Ligand SMILES: C[C@H](O)CC(=O)C(=O)O
């Protein structure tokens with residue numbers, strides 16, 4: 001037997017917790033326009049399929065409703081109040097980026113039945129999260145530190161950031177491949193370093209994007225290196241080429257003997273009957289989303305770059321490559337239009353001239 005098969009074989013009987021992102025990361029792909037009925041039907045079907053955790057909120061999490069991040073059809077409270085009372089076993093989580101979301105909003109989330117939180121920072125800025133992580137623990141929430149754009153920090157650096165989050169109270173620390181840039185060896189090195197640095201009782205998680213078609217392979221690599229929590233989305237509904245597709249991931253886990261507790265056929269049915277019809281554009285690896293993965297760009301930038309590209313006559317791929325070169329990170333969405341405008345001007349495009357005259 002090859003070394004690879006030995007390693008894969010050893011995952012038999014490993015228990016992991018899957019966390020569906022379709023109703024939060026998927027909000028990016030839906031331009032924040034998921035209806036209450038869609039939220040309720042998808043969440044109920046995920047509950048029925050045995051998915052233990054689902055994230056429900058604006059794509060940018062608490063405090064996300066804004067000109068910069070777009071306005072959702074409903075407030076987070078309206079979504080939670082519609083969804084949470086319908087769930088039998090599944091718990092609802094939220095995303096909180098300190099500085100965008102507030103502790104008051106986290107308290108409100110808790111009052112409305114939210115039971116878990118990803119406290120998210122850029123991969124070198126864990127030190128912006130101590131109050132939010134500590135407050136989440138005080139509320140009794142299942143609390144995760146979520147290190148975004150993790151390809152921009154090395155394994156040792158991420159281990160230091162993870163230790164900080166653990167010291168603030170995080171019970172799980174995530175490697176978050178926001179750009180879908182990583183390869184399995186990148187994931188393994190980072191997860192392994194976290195696993196070795198953190199206390200045994202602190203879990204390690206992985207959140208992937210499928211821009212290089214690596215969502216499943218990267219998630220399996222993360223489990224091989226010691227991760228026990230994996231984020232994914234039914235039908236891959238998420239930013240960029242989407243998240244790791246949950247139903248595919250569960251099928252692969254079943255084949256490998258990794259225990260998720262999820263019902264594969266129910267997930268397949270829900271993907272086919274509810275998620276695919278919801279998609280305004282097919283969430284897949286295409287020219288622009290592949291560029292995100294290739295150039296290491298925040299997946300959330302995809303639709304912004306498409307819009308700016310159409311407005312200024314600059315191909316979205318060129319804008320994304322430039323954003324990757326500049327190492328733009330979440331929160332710098334305003335730089336997308338700025339970059340497109342500058343490129344149009346440099347190229348002498350008429351759209352740029354019209355903007356300059358305005
Ligand atoms: C706000 C982002 O969508 C968070 C996330 O899911 C990621 O960085 O990936």
Ligand SMILES: [Mn+2]
Pocket residue numbers: 025178207209238239
């Ligand atoms: Mn994501």
